[in-house]
Amino acid sequence: xxxxxxxxxxxxxxxHLVSEALYFSDPDGNGIEVYHDRPSNLWQWExxxxxxxxxxxxxxxxxxxxxxxxxxxxxxxxxxxxxxxxSDLEEAEAFYVQGLGFRIATTYPGAxxxxxxxxxxxxxxxxxxxxxxxxxxx
Numbered sequence: 001x002x003x004x005x006x007x008x009x010x011x012x013x014x015x016h017l018v019s020e021a022l023y024f025s026d027p028d029g030n031g032i033e034v035y036h037d038r039p040s041n042l043w044q045w046e047x048x049x050x051x052x053x054x055x056x057x058x059x060x061x062x063x064x065x066x067x068x069x070x071x072x073x074x075x076x077x078x079x080x081x082x083x084x085x086x087s088d089l090e091e092a093e094a095f096y097v098q099g100l101g102f103r104i105a106t107t108y109p110g111a112x113x114x115x116x117x118x119x120x121x122x123x124x125x126x127x128x129x130x131x132x133x134x135x136x137x138x
Contacts, residue, residue, distance in 0.1 A: 001022060002063065050120050052108070083123075105118075111127075
């Protein structure tokens with residue numbers, strides 16, 4: 001967080017209950033989310049759906065951690081998940097759930113979060129650009 005703030009990047013942040021996340025953009029404008037999962041035994045599940053939210057992140061708590069100079073991503077960093085803007089949530093659900101075998105880990109207004117192996121989500125699907133949004137190709 002310190003490194004991103006010191007670099008002058010515009011930064012967003014959220015507490016999702018299952019993780020703490022920072023949001024910023026790469027030089028091409030692609031959204032990047034860097035997050036740290038809380039231990040999975042702390043995640044709350046009800047009716048096979050994990051509880052997630054978008055609450056303010058306690059930045060003071062994170063910044064109170066020891067100040068360690070940024071030296072790049074740690075060696076064992078894993079790619080956690082991707083988010084896709086889709087034009088039709090029901091079509092996307094049919095493809096990813098019925099077609100590819102993911103399951104719905106949780107729902108959120110205008111979004112589905114899909115996973116395997118009881119992870120909070122490997123794929124986020126949303127219609128936040130609008131239902132029926134046109135494809136953009138650069």
